[in-house]
Amino acid sequence: MTDATNDEDLIAAARQAASQSYSPYSRFPVGAALRFADGTVVTGTNIENASYGLALCAETVAVAKAMAEGRRGGLEAVAVTGPRGKGGDQPITPCGRCRQVLNELAQLGGTDPEILCVGPGEVRRTRLSTLLPDAFGPASLD
Numbered sequence: 001m002t003d004a005t006n007d008e009d010l011i012a013a014a015r016q017a018a019s020q021s022y023s024p025y026s027r028f029p030v031g032a033a034l035r036f037a038d039g040t041v042v043t044g045t046n047i048e049n050a051s052y053g054l055a056l057c058a059e060t061v062a063v064a065k066a067m068a069e070g071r072r073g074g075l076e077a078v079a080v081t082g083p084r085g086k087g088g089d090q091p092i093t094p095c096g097r098c099r100q101v102l103n104e105l106a107q108l109g110g111t112d113p114e115i116l117c118v119g120p121g122e123v124r125r126t127r128l129s130t131l132l133p134d135a136f137g138p139a140s141l142d
């Protein structure tokens, strides 16, 4: 857990997390950093497995860490870094499962976090609601 007050710091935290990636099979290290309303940053990185399909994505690891620390809302921004994206230089975007996992924490706190998709030469800013429109979430079960 660290503190980050601006987007550059959030991206740096995601990059730092990616340096701890365990991705010997894909050789595709991903970092994620979640910023909360109180300024706290929680990071994650992808953790692969010899049983390939069991890989854990960076964003999912970060959400699991945050929720295991008791966080249930306040998710304001997410930075995701990868070595490359579509065509080699496009920023990475969160996979479908990670969008859904992020949505759980976001909806619990009633936020629509900004998502910073960070590639080698570009940062693309979007919102979770843009990446996952009409999301199924906690409120859907009421």
Ligand code: THU
Pocket (backbone or CB within 6 Å): 023, 026, 028, 030, 045, 046, 047, 048, 055, 056, 057, 058, 059, 093, 094, 095, 098
């Ligand atoms: N990966 C992530 O960590 N997050 C994503 O949103 C997309 C994919 C990881 C999973 C796997 O370890 C590697 O990237 C290649 O798919």
